Amino acid sequence: MTDILVIRLPEKADQSVHWIHYSVNEDLIKDYGKLNQVSELTELSGLSLRSDIQVLLPGQQVSIQSCLLPKRAEKKIDQALPALLEDSVADNIERLHFVALEVVKERVTVAVIAHSYIQTCLDWLAHAGLQATRMIPDWLALPYQEGETTAVKLGNDWLFREGTYQGFTLEQECLPILYLVKAEQDQTRDSTLNQNIRSFSSPPEDSSFFWQAGTVIPALTVLARGCLSHNITLLSGPYRQNKTIRIPLLKGAAAACMAILSFVILSVIEKGLIFHRLTQEIKKTQIKAEQAYQALFLKPQKVVNLKAQFNALTNQMKSQPKVPHLMDFLAQIAIGIANMRIEPRDMHWFALRYDREHHSLYLQIGVNHFSEFEQLRNGLSEKFILEQGVLVQEKKRVNSTFTLKNKTVEVNHLKVTK
Structure with a gap:
């Protein structure tokens, strides 16, 4: 893999879309930007032909659950997950998509997302001529080291990663709620937020708990580097993507196709005319050659095979x-x-x-x-x-x-x- 196109989709179609075109081998940002809304995704279709598309979903849309896995269900985890988590989720399990992220001994970690939202995201991409190679929660693309929490700000959202498969996404305005939760959990010492928060963005001014200062790195760069650190994808089961050739719906594609088709037709016509002209010239040359043969050898009979007859006569003359x-x-x-x-x-x-x-x-x-x-x-x-x-x-x-x-x-x- 050389290039990836990382697209962070929003929750709603009228919200902004962040994207970055990144060279993995060269660790180089080729281009990046922000689209005003989902309908502008077609502007990225040209980049998709040369890149694998990595899609990040808002962390608010993906919940992480865990449960004990019966031995009889080890070989059919995907079929067993809805029933095992039925009491742990608020929505009807038929409306949810379950993805097993990790199985450690008898405990399985599961990502849960609504069928309606993941299908909406795939429809957005398909309308723009894009096909996702992978799809993960946005916070899962953050780097992680045991004993710390990492964070980055993307647009108006803060992404936090607390563990291998633990994280969440909050809007800037919701940070005070996080502080309150942290304060309550500090009393019980039962919070992963007691860990230092290593932020790749400038910490918020009103932060009331410890943020570890570090080098500020653009959020899209952090996410592009981290989204390939594991093989997790939400595109499993009915959403598994086939490897097909992506055809971008470029603006003016119809006009370009017509121009190419016209060029091909004109080229064929031109070559046909040249071939016809050459055929006529060959016929004229053949007639002149036959006339010269008949005049030279005084042979009025019909010329069937000029070369063979000429060679026969010259050989006959040589033998005399x-x-x-x-x-x-x-x-x-x-x-x-x-x-x-x-x-x-x-x-x-x-x-x-x-x-x-x-x-x-x-x-x-x-x-x-x-x-x-x-x-x-x-x-x-x-x-x-x-x-x-x-x-x-x-x-x-x-x-x-x-x-x-x-x-x-x-x-x-x-x-x-x-």
Whole structure:
């Protein structure tokens, strides 16, 4: 446990609520304050997500009783307590909640609180989105050493702890009554208030019995440090709390949720549009790749698997024997074109295919003017046996085909044939 949120609830909804946010490991007060009334508990819901909530109840609402525990009831203490204390409490036992605090031999110490009040406190917390981890009387959070009484002032209340499970809470105005009770008990020497009172707050000015002076410590700090000194809780039986995630009812939570939801929806739409755009780009790229494949390999058939078909053709080409005359063809074409007055950027090469069996090279070329095509035909005919296809004019370009045969190879081929 790192942080705790200690909340001291009042007796009535219109009374003030004291609270402190405390770091246990660092012994550090992170924040503290006072709410004007119970309805303002929602202001603490943000702190509750990071802290265990320790709830202190006014000592006036919790009475401490003790009784002898029959042996047959040791295994079912909770069920036996109402009947055992029926004569010791003023209210109907069905309206009261009983919690066993300690069992020493055959005597059990019991905390008694009204069902109506503890349920009211839980309703206050639930309405604010808070869930208590523990709930104890406020005076039980005071430190205690045997032989002394400790006290602290919280708001208009004085909290006193006289023993391990003995204590009470009084309003400032009721202190004179305490003095009278103490004076009467002093005569019989039968009062725990004969002990020194070690106060963590400045003693009241009208105190008529001994208060031990000490370092003044803020009441909330004292209670925050002491509320974890034992494992007692009033949240037993029907009030046992399940460990659930606390969802704070923050102001503007609905607006925040709508903003987050809108952001998520817009993000999904944006990602959907990006995905659609990428899908379209992929389709366009695939179409261009298929067109380039068909133009490069002169394969008019449908492309089913571009990568597989391309790899098959390239592997087939790699397995074919070397073509000794192709490089001669290309070198002579390059020399012939270099001697012409046609700019290379004005020539458009659409296809080039070598027929190894007939030692011929098929070209599909486009130029800008008929005169350039005539110049190209004359230049190539000096080095090759040339067959020209039909001239076709498309827009501002003249296209045609040439079938070139090497003159030397053709002569040798004719000799072999004869």
